[in-house]
Amino acid sequence: MDIPVLMVVLAWFAGGFVSGASGIGGAMIALPVAALFIPIQDVIALSCILNLVMDGMITALHFRHCKVRALYPLFAGAIPGSIIGLFILQMVPGSMLQGITGILLLIFVLWQRKAAFSQKGGESWAKGGIAGFASGVLGSAISFDGPPVGAYGLYAGWAPRVFLGTLGVFFIIRASLTCVLQAGAGLYTPEVLRYAAYGLPATMLGTLCAFPFVKRINPEPFRKVLQGIIAVAAIMCIWRAWL
Template sequence: MLEPVSMLVFGTWLVGGFVSGVSGIGGAMVAVPVAAMFIPMHELIPLSCILNVVMDGCIACMHVRHCSRSALLPMLIGSLPGALAGLLILQYVSGPVLQGGVGALLLYYVYWQCTLKVIQPHRESWGRGGAAGFGAGLLGTAISFDGPPIGAYGLYVGWQPRVFLGTLGVFFVIRGTMTCALQAGAGFYTQNVLDYAMFGVPATMLGTLVAFPVVRHINQENFRRVLMGIIVLAGAVCLIRSFV
């Protein structure tokens, strides 16, 4: 008999996979706050990291030929110390504080999306690429949200949509695999996490793959507005629950 929490994991990451398949990022930002109402943060974050690798793997397979290979190395080098710092945060910071951090980051992400104005693209650089990688490694390992730093860097250098999806997909798969190895070594992959992953993996793959044939028929601007509204609500819920 299927447990309600397992079905919740399936449903939330089905939606999360679809969101990432359409936009490249944002899937975990939708799924994690909902699942956080039922799953402890120290189980939810490692679970989300596993499912992010699956989600990003699907995206990378579709867009890998458009990946900016010159950007990968500095981002990956920067992500290693970031991941180690994020692991320390995950080990020693309490669940309510982690949930509050998730909520604060979600709200800031929406603020950034609404106020960002890119006047002209810039050249890729080792310094900024490494800094973006460090931020992605830290946030990805600590709270499973590695998208905003790399997304900001991609907008800064002016990647085209297919380059954006391909580069983020390949980077997130490599960086996420590194995070999963660190979390596994630290003992975060309990039996509960693995059981939930059995439901989340097929849901994530299905949601991501369903997005590909329909993405061309979706009004991206309307979709973005709805997504931003959902993320604001999710961030507010996380912040409120962190104080309860």
């Protein structure tokens, strides 16, 4: 097993564990680490495949709590956003994508720290559409579709299991659309598929290993540790973009 493959296995095992334990952050952990060894465009395409696996496993636990009506505005924005994100991925240089990835990771950490959406505003077609559009663009371009719709879910005031179930279904369908678009654009090269063959079992194992610990983890300290890891990953991405 060569070093890039080994890092894919380790990165997405960790990503699967983080997603299984917290419901978000798996790709944010795995992608910057893998990008140290693999071209960023390949890592993004790989991440979209493996995110689908992570989201599917997590959603299976919370599917019955999905708020179906809330999905309509999200998808109304996500479909055009995903198409635009694909063009961005194909046209923007890898170093710029890596820098953008780092900046967005830092923004996500700051948003978590500031609790910018602590006030509840209820559901809205306009805000849901904007969140879905941003999620579609970021998901297709850099595989980070979580922060925009996560912010909307908190703003709407969803209960935790409604939050997990609704966004879980959204992520699966949106990621499936991205995978279809990326496959049609020829982004799933033999090398990407080779990495995916190793990353899939690692992702599944990491996610499964998290389940027994979910009820035992103290959420607040874990969230702070996760924010620290993401901040370090963001700095690494920005640093490599300037090399």
